[in-house]
Amino acid sequence: MTHSNEPWGGRRLDDHPRAELVAIGASAGGVEAVGAILAALPANMRAVIAIVLHMPPSKPSLLAELFSGRCARPVKEAEDKEPFNAGTVYIAPPNYHLLIEPDASFALSSEDAVLFSRPSINLLFESAAYAYGDRMLGIILTGASSDGAQGLSQVRNLGGNAWIQDPASAKSRTMPAAALATAGADRILELPELAAELSRILS
Numbered sequence: 001m002t003h004s005n006e007p008w009g010g011r012r013l014d015d016h017p018r019a020e021l022v023a024i025g026a027s028a029g030g031v032e033a034v035g036a037i038l039a040a041l042p043a044n045m046r047a048v049i050a051i052v053l054h055m056p057p058s059k060p061s062l063l064a065e066l067f068s069g070r071c072a073r074p075v076k077e078a079e080d081k082e083p084f085n086a087g088t089v090y091i092a093p094p095n096y097h098l099l100i101e102p103d104a105s106f107a108l109s110s111e112d113a114v115l116f117s118r119p120s121i122n123l124l125f126e127s128a129a130y131a132y133g134d135r136m137l138g139i140i141l142t143g144a145s146s147d148g149a150q151g152l153s154q155v156r157n158l159g160g161n162a163w164i165q166d167p168a169s170a171k172s173r174t175m176p177a178a179a180l181a182t183a184g185a186d187r188i189l190e191l192p193e194l195a196a197e198l199s200r201i202l203s
Contacts, residue, residue, distance in 0.1 A: 019047050019137040019161070019201060021084075021100065023128045025121030025151070027054040027143030029171025031063070033191055034141065035070050038089060040195035042203040043072040049089040050078065050098060050106075050128065052119045054143065057095035064091050080108040092119040099127040115147045125151025134159030139194070141165045143175025149182035156183055163187040165194060 026034055030053045041049075055061055061077065068075045071089060078090040084104045092098035097109040097119050107127075114120035125138050125148060138155040140148045142165060152162050164185040167173035180188065189197060 018135050020135040021128055021132045022047055022049045022137045022139065022198070022202075023100075023124050023155075024049065024051045024139045024141065025053075025124065025143070025148040025175075026051075026141035027117075027145055027147065027172065027175055029142035030054065031066070032171070033165065035067060036191055037139075037141075037195045037198060038067050038071040038073075038075065040199040041071055041073055041089070042199050045073055045202045046086045047202050048084045048086065048104075049073075050092070050100065050124060051089065052092045052098055052121045052124045054117050054119075054121075054145070054147070055094055057118065061091065061094045067091070078106045078108070080106065082106050092124070095119075097123045099123060100131045101127075102131045104131075115145055117145065117147050120151075121148035122151035126154045129155045129158040129160055132160065134161075136160040137163065137198075139163045139165075139198075140176050140179040141191075142170035142172045144172040145175060146178035146182075148175060149178040152179045152185075153183035156186075161186045163189060163194060163198075166190045 064075050064077045075089040077093045099107040138152050156162050162185050164176045167177040169190040170176050
């Protein structure tokens with residue numbers, strides 16, 4: 001399946017994803033945006049959430065600890081070969097690409113940076129799209145690069161759904177605008193609406 005160049009991709013607005021896996025990418029302004037989404041997650045969520053958030057590669061990440069206090073579900077840093085645990089939120093560790101395997105596990109890679117970023121949102125989305133197809137949802141939030149745009153296009157090409165934070169409301173509009181121009185979107189939402197809608201479909 002290929003997507004349309006129209007922002008909504010020709011899909012009905014009442015289409016809802018079968019989201020067994022939700023992949024989220026963010027960069028500049030992303031800590032606040034991801035925190036708002038995680039705070040809204042329902043306690044009965046069964047889906048797995050995988051997050052790439054661009055951070056300095058040379059410093060230990062405290063994101064899992066930071067987000068754990070805001071989220072009703074477990075939050076942890078993903079480990080190589082780790083099988084998915086339903087209802088868990090996984091954060092990409094610093095300086096490793098986070099990949100989704102078809103057997104519902106993670107792989108970590110130290111291959112070259114993509115668009116100057118490791119972890120790469122593109123690689124997370126592309127691997128997730130191949131593994132989960134129409135059972136996944138890709139979400140692009142605020143950010144100051146074009147990382148994620150090609151990956152979100154692959155998500156849609158392989159049957160998954162794509163949501164984008166409204167660029168006009170993002171702290172940094174570059175990333176959501178690039179994703180919208182490249183991939184289109186099934187939903188374009190301001191952050192509070194996006195968090196509420198995600199909570200609703202994962203309940």
